[in-house]
Amino acid sequence: MAANKANPLDVLVIGGGATGTGAALEAVTRGLKVGLVEREDFAS
Numbered sequence: 001m002a003a004n005k006a007n008p009l010d011v012l013v014i015g016g017g018a019t020g021t022g023a024a025l026e027a028v029t030r031g032l033k034v035g036l037v038e039r040e041d042f043a044s
């Protein structure tokens with residue numbers, strides 16, 4: 001996967017469990033651009 005230089009992220013969360021999803025939500029509500037990477041279902 002190539003880096004996306006046109007739309008850089010402020011935060012990249014690795015893991016979409018309860019904590020990772022919560023961290024991503026908190027960052028988004030603060031106006032940051034967030035990417036979340038999970039290998040299975042989110043918040044499982």
